[in-house]
Structure formats: structure tokens, C-alpha cells
Amino acid sequence: MANLPNINTDMKTNSRYSNHSQDMCPVRLQPAEDPSEFDILVIGLNHKTAPVEIREQLAFSNEETAHALEMLHKEANIREIALLSTCNRVEVIMAAKNSVKAVETAKTLMAHLKKIPIVKFDQTLYIFKGDDAVRHVFRVASSLDSMVVGEPQILGQIKEAYHMAIEKKTGGVILNRLLHRTFFIAKRVRTETGIGDHAVSVSYAAIELARKIFGNLEGKKALLIGAGEMAELAVEHLLRHKIGELYVVNRTFERGVNLAVRFNAQAMRFEELSDCLEIADIIISSTGSPDFIIRRDQMKKIMRIRKNRPLFFIDIAIPRDIDPQINHLSNVYVYDIDDLKGVVDENIEDRKKEAIKAERIIDEAVIHFHKWYESLAVVPTIVAMRKKMDRIAKTEIDKTLKSLSHLSDTDCQAIHRMGDALISKMLHDTIICLKQNSRYHDKAMQLNITRRLFSLDIE
Numbered sequence: 001m002a003n004l005p006n007i008n009t010d011m012k013t014n015s016r017y018s019n020h021s022q023d024m025c026p027v028r029l030q031p032a033e034d035p036s037e038f039d040i041l042v043i044g045l046n047h048k049t050a051p052v053e054i055r056e057q058l059a060f061s062n063e064e065t066a067h068a069l070e071m072l073h074k075e076a077n078i079r080e081i082a083l084l085s086t087c088n089r090v091e092v093i094m095a096a097k098n099s100v101k102a103v104e105t106a107k108t109l110m111a112h113l114k115k116i117p118i119v120k121f122d123q124t125l126y127i128f129k130g131d132d133a134v135r136h137v138f139r140v141a142s143s144l145d146s147m148v149v150g151e152p153q154i155l156g157q158i159k160e161a162y163h164m165a166i167e168k169k170t171g172g173v174i175l176n177r178l179l180h181r182t183f184f185i186a187k188r189v190r191t192e193t194g195i196g197d198h199a200v201s202v203s204y205a206a207i208e209l210a211r212k213i214f215g216n217l218e219g220k221k222a223l224l225i226g227a228g229e230m231a232e233l234a235v236e237h238l239l240r241h242k243i244g245e246l247y248v249v250n251r252t253f254e255r256g257v258n259l260a261v262r263f264n265a266q267a268m269r270f271e272e273l274s275d276c277l278e279i280a281d282i283i284i285s286s287t288g289s290p291d292f293i294i295r296r297d298q299m300k301k302i303m304r305i306r307k308n309r310p311l312f313f314i315d316i317a318i319p320r321d322i323d324p325q326i327n328h329l330s331n332v333y334v335y336d337i338d339d340l341k342g343v344v345d346e347n348i349e350d351r352k353k354e355a356i357k358a359e360r361i362i363d364e365a366v367i368h369f370h371k372w373y374e375s376l377a378v379v380p381t382i383v384a385m386r387k388k389m390d391r392i393a394k395t396e397i398d399k400t401l402k403s404l405s406h407l408s409d410t411d412c413q414a415i416h417r418m419g420d421a422l423i424s425k426m427l428h429d430t431i432i433c434l435k436q437n438s439r440y441h442d443k444a445m446q447l448n449i450t451r452r453l454f455s456l457d458i459e
Helices: 052-058 062-073 099-114 118-124 131-141 153-167 173-192 202-214 229-240 253-263 270-279 296-306 324-328 337-402 409-435 440-453
Strands: 039-046 078-085 089-096 126-129 222-226 246-250 266-269 282-286 311-315 332-336
Touching: 039 052, 039 099, 039 131, 052 089, 052 099, 052 118, 062 078, 062 099, 062 153, 078 153, 078 173, 089 099, 089 131, 089 173, 099 118, 126 131, 131 153, 131 173, 131 337, 153 173, 173 337, 202 229, 202 282, 202 311, 202 332, 202 337, 222 229, 222 270, 229 246, 229 253, 229 282, 246 253, 246 270, 253 266, 266 270, 270 296, 296 311, 296 324, 324 332, 332 337, 337 409, 337 440, 409 440
Parallel strands: 222 246, 222 282, 246 266, 282 311, 311 332
Antiparallel strands: 039 089, 039 126, 078 089
């Protein structure tokens, strides 16, 4: 493995931006450093580019993430850094002066920390720069790049990555602005499109169907038969909708008791199944039985006892647990795994349509961010111009106040405040002119003229 360049050297003295500011003017910015000269970079891999065997080897724990941020931030070329690590992706987001060196440093660090040769994962990496990097971050947060389009978890994971960068002081003006805009755009996408409105998991689709039948699931009684993973997920969704009583029936009573404790439910013996069918509104079944455990004739009698109150079956078992002929009974609704997958496939198509709207919102956001990013070129000039004017005003005011010894401290402070106000008003039009969007060559000419007029010593 190649030696890690400068990773373990002492931190050099570099200017850093404020960790929390979203404003355009950075804190502690050296006049020679122009933030607009930094490249915004994303280097990473995800479920589309790398198999799980590679992703799990490169996944970072919280402790490893903190260590990686500290090591990368010591590199003179890398000014700002955040690291996102989930089960489906590992991404390094950077602001750096030399994109080629920054990418190589990030790859070397990943290989060093995870003890994996670069050649093993190099071909799975993607690299985005500038507007492409910004667009990628916006798309990831908006769940357009997720395995399940529209899933909400990724936004929370990006927020955690941002908070880690703040904690380790590896953020700055550029990444702060980028990630705050990312959160805003992701929220806007979810609000203005239906990208998260349609169920795209079998378990969630089952509960959405139940809601269509009952309208409101609050207070409804549910019965879990068996203990399949998808059935348990469906129960978790039911609990979020504040269902009432929950019963658990399992052929192994001890297993049923354990599940009941987990879900705060009541365990029943398998022999009591008929009694449960009489009182439940929603039945979720996922056993390993080779035959139907509930048949049409049995349900016909039970429905008379229930006085035809609606009953909803979710049959997630293979082979099926519920006799499909039950569906012909009045007020009984039976959905099996194929029915639910059909709903999921239809909803996935709906999400894809909504994703088109989301892409439009993101394209617009990239344009706005690019304009803000270009405006950073004027920051060193504005900072230097303001400092020079402040210095001149303070010198002249102090000279004047020496000859006005009869003035009180309050009067002197008022004169200093007046000086600050005058400087702000005199520079206002110049600053507005510099910040206005214009062609690159026009902007460069404006900056050059301003620096010469004010005799500013900026490289």
C-alpha cells in the first residue's frame, strides 16, 4: 500500500472558516485565500457501484468517522470535510484546493484506516466535482439515489454526518452552506412532490391497504399469527398507527410469549385461534404451515358471529396460510404476497413519476448554489476593503478625540459608532456592485479595479 501523504504530520497553520455560519463572509479567512478557488468534491461508492462485500469493509463507525475527519483535516490541501457512512454508501464530501491530490488523499486514507488495498475498491468509486458534486449531495438527501427511492432515513444520516463535522470542527463556510441548503431542498422535495407518499415495501403496503379499508386504524384490534420477518414489520407499522389491542398466536407458545412482550401484546395459544378471529379486525399471518390454517367454511361461521364486521387478512406466508376462497365472503378482504407486490410495483412507478418533479427542484437549487459559490470570490476583497477603511477611520477619529478631551466616554463611543455607520454607507454601493451576478471576466475586472482603487494588498 502506498505511503499515506502527510496524514500523520503535525497540523500546519491554516485559516479555517466559521463552523456554524451560513453567511457569505467567512470567519478567520486569510486575505490570500479565496474560497471560490476551492473545489467541492464528492468521492464515494454505493449500492449501485459496489457489492455489499466491499461496502461492509469500507463502512465507518462513529469513532472511525471522527478519526478520519481529524486526519483528513490536517492535510493542507483539504479545507473542509464531512464523511457519510451508511449500509448502502460511503461518501467523503470535501472543499479542497487541488481536487486530484484531495481525491488521492481520501482514497489512501480509506485504504489505510480500513486496511484494504486501494486496487480492491478503486474501480467501484465515483468522483463528482463542482455543480455535479452539489447535485449529487442534493439527490442523495432527497432519496433519489437510494435503493428505495423516497425512503426518509438518508436525510437523518446526512444530518448526523454534518453534526459530526461540526463537532470535529472540520466544516466551514462552503460545506455549511451546502449542507444547510441540502436539508432545505430535501424537505422541499418531500413537501412538494409525492415521492414518499406511496408504500414501496410489502409490509408497509399491507398497512396502507388496511387504512384504505378502515379509514383509521386507531383502536382497531390486530392478530399476529406466526412470526415471519415481514409480518413483524407490518405489526411495527400498525403500532405506529396507534392500533388498540394486539394478540399473538404461535404454535410454540413460548415463542408467542416472547413476541407478545416485544410488542406489548397478549399471547394466545394456537387452540384459541378461532376466538381471536371473532374479535380481531386485522389478521397478519406468516407461519411455516404447508396447508391453509384458516379455511372458508371456518370463516363463514365466524363472520356470522362477528355480524359481518369487516375483517382484513394480510397473508405474507409462502405457502399461503389463508384460503383465498375466503375473499368471496362479504366484508372479508384477503391480500397475499403477490397482491402486495403488485401494489408495491405500482407505487414504485408512481414514485418514479414524482422523482421527475424532484429532479427539477434540484436542478434549480444547483443553479442558485452555483451563483452563491461564485459570489465567494469577492469575499477577500470586501473583507480587506472594510478592514482598511476601519483602520483609517479609527486613526483619524482617535487623532480628533485627543483634541476634544472635554468629551465623555459616552460621547467618544457615539463618534466611533458614527464612523462605523459612515463606512458602511460609503461602501454599501461598492459591495452590492461586487456581489451582483455577472460574467466571469467582468467580475475579475471589477475586483481588479476595486483592489487598485483601494490599494488592497491581495494576491
